[in-house]
Every structure is written in structure tokens, then in C-alpha cells.
Amino acid sequence: MAQQLNHLRETASQTAGPYVHIGCVPNFSGISGVYDEDLGIAMVNEKTAGERIVIEGRVLDGTGTPLKDALIEIWQADSQGLYNSPSEMRGTADPNFTGWGRQAMDMSTGVFRFETVKPGRVPFLDGRLQAPHVSLWIVARGINLGLNTRMYFADEEAANAEDPVLVRIEHQVRVPTLMAARKGDTYHFDIYLQGESETIFFDI
Amino acid sequence: MGNAKPETGAFFPRDRSLHPKAFTPDYKTSVVRSPQKALLSLNNTISEITGPVFGHKILGERDNDLILNFAKPGESALGERIIVHGRVLDERGRGVSGALLEFWQANAGGRYRHAKEGYIAPLDPNFGGCGRTITDDDGTYSLRTVKPGPYPWPNGVNDWRPSHIHFSVFGHGFAQRLITQMYFEGDPLIPLCPIARTITDQAALDQLIAPLDMANTIPMDARAFKFDIVLRGRRSTLFENRMEGN
Numbered sequence: 096m097a098q099q100l101n102h103l104r105e106t107a108s109q110t111a112g113p114y115v116h117i118g119c120v121p122n123f124s125g126i127s128g129v130y131d132e133d134l135g136i137a138m139v140n141e142k143t144a145g146e147r148i149v150i151e152g153r154v155l156d157g158t159g160t161p162l163k164d165a166l167i168e169i170w171q172a173d174s175q176g177l178y179n180s181p182s183e184m185r186g187t188a189d190p191n192f193t194g195w196g197r198q199a200m201d202m203s204t205g206v207f208r209f210e211t212v213k214p215g216r217v218p219f220l221d222g223r224l225q226a227p228h229v230s231l232w233i234v235a236r237g238i239n240l241g242l243n244t245r246m247y248f249a250d251e252e253a254a255n256a257e258d259p260v261l262v263r264i265e266h267q268v269r270v271p272t273l274m275a276a277r278k279g280d281t282y283h284f285d286i287y288l289q290g291e292s293e294t295i296f297f298d299i
Numbered sequence: 300m301g302n303a304k305p306e307t308g309a310f311f312p313r314d315r316s317l318h319p320k321a322f323t324p325d326y327k328t329s330v331v332r333s334p335q336k337a338l339l340s341l342n343n344t345i346s347e348i349t350g351p352v353f354g355h356k357i358l359g360e361r362d363n364d365l366i367l368n369f370a371k372p373g374e375s376a377l378g379e380r381i382i383v384h385g386r387v388l389d390e391r392g393r394g395v396s397g398a399l400l401e402f403w404q405a406n407a408g409g410r411y412r413h414a415k416e417g418y419i420a421p422l423d424p425n426f427g428g429c430g431r432t433i434t435d436d437d438g439t440y441s442l443r444t445v446k447p448g449p450y451p452w453p454n455g456v457n458d459w460r461p462s463h464i465h466f467s468v469f470g471h472g473f474a475q476r477l478i479t480q481m482y483f484e485g486d487p488l489i490p491l492c493p494i495a496r497t498i499t500d501q502a503a504l505d506q507l508i509a510p511l512d513m514a515n516t517i518p519m520d521a522r523a524f525k526f527d528i529v530l531r532g533r534r535s536t537l538f539e540n541r542m543e544g545n
Contacts, residue, residue, distance in 0.1 A: 104314065105530065109478070114403060116413065117428050118428075118465055156331040157331035160331075178346075178349040179351065182349045193351060217344070238329070295336075298341065299310075
């Protein structure tokens with residue numbers, strides 16, 4: 096008999112449900128006086144370095160209907176390509192940029208909106224640079240395990256063309272599902288849970 | 300995060316067999332909200348192994364006390380007073396320090412304080428239903444609340460949720476992000492619930508059920524339930540490829 100690995104098993108996920116706002120964005124849901132402000136609402140302040148952008152979009156179900164009860168979190172590098180995390184060993188990220196944001200969908204329109212900065216490039220495992228991207232995590236009623244995806248910037252054509260993640264996607268026809276189109280300072284990113292234009296979701 | 304050196308190893312691949320599948324038709328809402336194409340496997344890059352940290356300074360004194368954090372001065376929430384405590388661990392069995400836990404729940408009558416909530420049970424004017432805390436250096440946490448009531452929900456014509464508390468958990472990396480629900484030992488509604496039953500691995504479901512913990516119960520005050528949470532483990536970086544390449 097060999098020794099035992101004795102690894103524990105990860106706790107199983109359960110849906111965030113329709114009332115995720117109570118726990119994650121209570122002020123948004125009308126529960127005031129418990130926390131001063133909802134976490135993740137402000138990613139930037141007046142001193143944050145880099146190009147200010149807005150990310151706006153919707154999450155659509157298999158019938159094309161926008162979800163009005165979803166919650167999205169994003170995680171990204173600062174404008175220099177550094178993460179505001181203790182595990183970032185390459186340097187110190189902009190202290191005026193959290194890198195992490197959390198937003199609920201507007202309960203009447205289903206639109207989400209993040210005010211952030213355009214991220215710099217970060218390395219892939221082999222040292223090649225990845226194209227600028229934002230990591231997303233989506234939870235909602237009816238989603239049993241949070242969905243991971245990435246948003247890339249459609250106007251970063253050269254960087255996207257050599258991105259180590261994008262180039263190895265077998266069905267290149269699906270790559271546009273990860274691309275946000277720019278209009279002014281706003282990048283628009285719709286996420287399709289199902290259908291012909293189903294967004295690429297990752298097992299990370 | 301205590302004094303421990305930050306870790307930079309990739310997370311263990313997620314064992315998806317213990318998690319619910321995306322498409323679980325007995326939980327009807329999942330039908331049009333479940334991706335149908337295969338997930339794209341992505342070895343962790345720095346984008347996945349890093350994550351935000353939240354210092355204890357974000358916490359208010361009553362953030363982990365749902366009995367008092369929404370109550371008027373001198374009053375408290377109605378219901379069975381309970382303490383929920385445990386540890387956040389990773390798959391290696393190590394305590395996860397500095398983990399942000401956020402929790403939310405219905406009141407003792409099974410009613411949520413939410414615009415989309417339609418159950419006839421009354422709101423408790425002294426109960427908001429949200430709380431949060433951050434784990435200590437060894438991963439321990441605790442909260443005080445009232446036991447949430449079960450409630451009916453529109454799925455089948457007569458489906459009831461067992462009493463449960465929702466937990467949102469941040470570990471040290473974005474890839475560890477997890478939302479789950481804690482159930483209570485002995486609740487006969489658990490095996491009937493279409494949401495609990497999205498988990499088909501019985502041991503994984505059992506891991507969501509908190510046992511009564513008489514040893515930590517406060518006499519004449521509050522019963523205790525113990526709920527440990529396990530996040531993904533991560534590899535040692537000893538022989539990891541260097542981030543900047545070999």
C-alpha cells in the first residue's frame with residue numbers, strides 16, 4: 096500500500112440564486128446601513144494611472160433575453176500589466192487601482208457597467224506576452240457553477256493576433272465572442288450563455 | 300494574509316465531477332442559462348493565480364453578526380439564535396488566511412429582504428440578511444445569525460428550499476472564486492430540493508451540510524453549527540516553469 100495523498104475535496108458550488116445582491120451588493124439591493132459601500136463598485140480613483148475606459152454589456156440566455164439578476168466580477172492588470180495581488184512578483188501595481196470590480200446587472204435593462212482602465216499586457220506561462228484582457232466571473236440564478244471567461248479588446252489587433260490563448264483555440268470562428276468593440280471610451284461586451292454565438296467559457 | 304509568503308503556483312485542476320453540471324433540467328432556470336459547448340481548458344496564467352485581497356479594515360464591528368447588524372438599537376432579529384463557525388481550507392488541508400466570506404440568507408420565516416421576493420411570510424424589521432468576515436491566519440471564521448426558514452419557490456408546483464445560508468468565498472486567486480450554500484444537519488427538505496440535487500455526488504452534497512456542534516454551543520444563548528469550506532489547492536512552485544520563461 097502506498098501512502099495516502101490526503102487531499103481534501105473542493106466544496107461543491109451551488110447557484111448564487113436570485114438574491115445574490117443581498118450578500119454581495121446589499122446597498123444596491125436596498126439594504127443600507129450595514130456596509131458603508133458595496134465592495135468592488137469603485138476600481139479607480141482620481142489618481143489612477145492609465146487610459147480610462149468603460150466596459151458595458153449584457154448577459155443573454157438561450158432565448159436572447161438579457162439576465163437582469165446576474166452578478167459579474169472582473170479581474171485585470173493595471174495599465175502597466177501588473178496585478179494588485181500579493182502573488183504578483185514582477186513589481187508593484189498601481190496602488191490607486193484595485194484591479195477587481197463587481198457589478199450587478201441593472202434590474203430593469205440587464206446592462207452592466209464597469210469604470211476601469213485599459214490593462215497592460217501580462218506574460219503567458221512561456222514568457223510570451225498575452226494580449227490585454229480582462230478576466231470575468233459570472234454568477235446568477237440558474238448558473239450552478241460560476242462561469243469564467245475573458246474579454247479582449249477588438250482594437251488590439253496586433254496583440255490579439257499573437258495571443259497565446261487566442262491562437263490555440265481550435266474553432267477560430269468563436270474567437271470574436273471574446274472581443275469587445277470600442278465606441279468612444281466604451282467597450283461593449285455581450286456574453287451569450289447559449290446559441291450560435293455562445294461565448295467561449297474557460298475551465299481555468 | 301498573515302506573515303506567510305505569498306504563493307504563486309497554479310491551482311489544482313478543478314474536479315468538475317463533484318460540482319453540479321450546468322444543465323440540470325429539474326432546476327428549470329438552468330435550462331436556458333447553461334452553456335452547451337465544451338469549456339476551453341486554460342492552464343493557469345498569472346491572470347488566474349492572482350486575486351484581490353481584502354484587509355480586515357474593511358470590516359465593521361457587527362459585520363458578522365446578522366442578529367444585530369440591521370437591528371434597531373436595543374432590538375435584535377427574531378428566530379433561533381445560532382453560531383456558524385469553521386475553517387476555510389484548501390485541498391492540501393492548509394488553512395486559508397485572509398479569505399473574505401460574504402453570506403446572505405432568508406429570515407427565520409423564510410423571507411428575503413429583496414425587491415424580487417414574493418413569499419407571504421413577513422419581513423423582520425430587525426433583520427437585513429447579509430454579513431461578512433475575513434478568516435484568521437489559520438483560516439477560522441465565525442458568524443452569528445438566526446436560523447433561516449425554509450421557503451417555497453416557483454420551480455415545480457410544490458418545491459421548497461431547505462434552510463440554507465449562501466456563502467461567497469474569495470481565496471488568494473481568482474481561480475478559487477466560489478459561491479455555495481450551507482445546509483443544516485437533519486433537514487428533510489435537502490434530498491427533495493432540485494437545487495441541492497444538482498449535485499449528484501452524495502459525498503459532495505454531504506460536505507455542504509453543517510452538523511450541530513454542541514461543544515461550541517453557548518449555553519442558554521445560541522446553538523453552534525460547524526461548516527468548513529474547501530477551496531482549490533495549488534502546486535508548489537519549487538520546480539515550476541519560471542513566469543518569464545525557461
